[in-house]
Amino acid sequence: MPLEASQPESLVERMQSGDLDAFEEFFNTFKRPVYATALAITRDPFLAEEVLQDCFVKAYRVRERLDPARSPLPWLQRVTINLCYSRVSRRRTLAEPITSLITNLVVDLAARPDQVVESREVLEVLQRGIDALPPKQQTAVILYYLHGYSLAEAAEIADCNVGTMKSRLHYALKALRVRLPVERRVPVGTAATVRVTTR
């Protein structure tokens, strides 16, 4: 969801006047990106829903401070990210969600078995790598690669400049790349031979 196109007409103003219907519209407009961010960080649907509730309750309580001229989505995303990391740091370890366990067991039989196994392994390594990223790099990856925000939009949400956002993405990819085994560093299905380069 682009940041600028997601602002319904006078929605925040109506919400500021205490209109609960406007608040419901506000919730329905922004619940998906907020929930997606929470779920991507926590990997736990229940925890993500708690974060979503906290985020919108907070938005309602501080509605007078929201700027009607700007989209509230960057603010909502920032609150969501902060709530997620405060809760995740309390739990310290992330529980393995049931959905991912099922995904691990059920594979796409239409693909070739060897490719499925390779792809599954790479994805697992990447999932663990995303979990192990520092919060700022993890946020950058989620905003840029999951939500598809532009660099400027992601930088606005993360409250940094574009150069910093680029740098965070660069180091995040570098860290993920290092986690992959050497033989997996060649794209799956694109290389005929495995080449190990020494530099």
Added chain:
Amino acid sequence: MSCRRISRELLWLARFGELGPSSAPHLDHLADCHNCRDEVGFDRALVQQLRIALAERIEQPAPSPDAWDVILERAQAPERGLRAFLHNQAGVLAARLRTATAITAMALAGIIATSTQVSITHPQAESAETEVLTSAAGELFERQPLLSRVRTDRGSQVPVPYLAVAGPSDPEAAFLVSATLAAVGSTPVVEAPAEPPAEETTIKSTVSLGATGGGSKPLEPEGEASPPAEASDHALSDPSAGEPF
């Protein structure tokens, strides 16, 4: 440019979609270098896999239908906790804080006023007084009580000179005290230690109190306390009299 540097720049440009006319040298290198092609190709594949991995994390992209009811209930409920208490009691707390600040400021001002001491120093003896205080004997002398001289004329506004009970053991301080006393009174109370008189030097000086009404103007010693004329003249003619000790 080295292959490694080109590869790094290529990765940077390709990741953020910044390849353009200015990156022609990089693209030329890419056409020739197999390693760099592998690097860029792997980076693109990594990003693809990363998108898939991220999408797997949000397989259920919407919250449960009950979420809105819970949010509405929580939003309309009165706020609890420390922040809510502070928010509700902000006016009362601010008033109490103002009162407490005013009382504290007044108490502090009172403490400062009562604990401040006013010291009376000789208006013209800055360097000499400093010199006396630096020595132990001078410090001892400074602690000795002073006796006020009996005032003969109560009606007139005259300064009250103070005399030391005993002289300091430091010869230099003793010299200063004797010189001052000689200038104030005719009978010196303190005798300098028995040393060969090197040179008769007198410092003309007065002690005045601002509270007596005389202001800051140095008053002349009265009557018999005036120093001999020849001593004053000698002091004025002595080239070393005005120099610092």
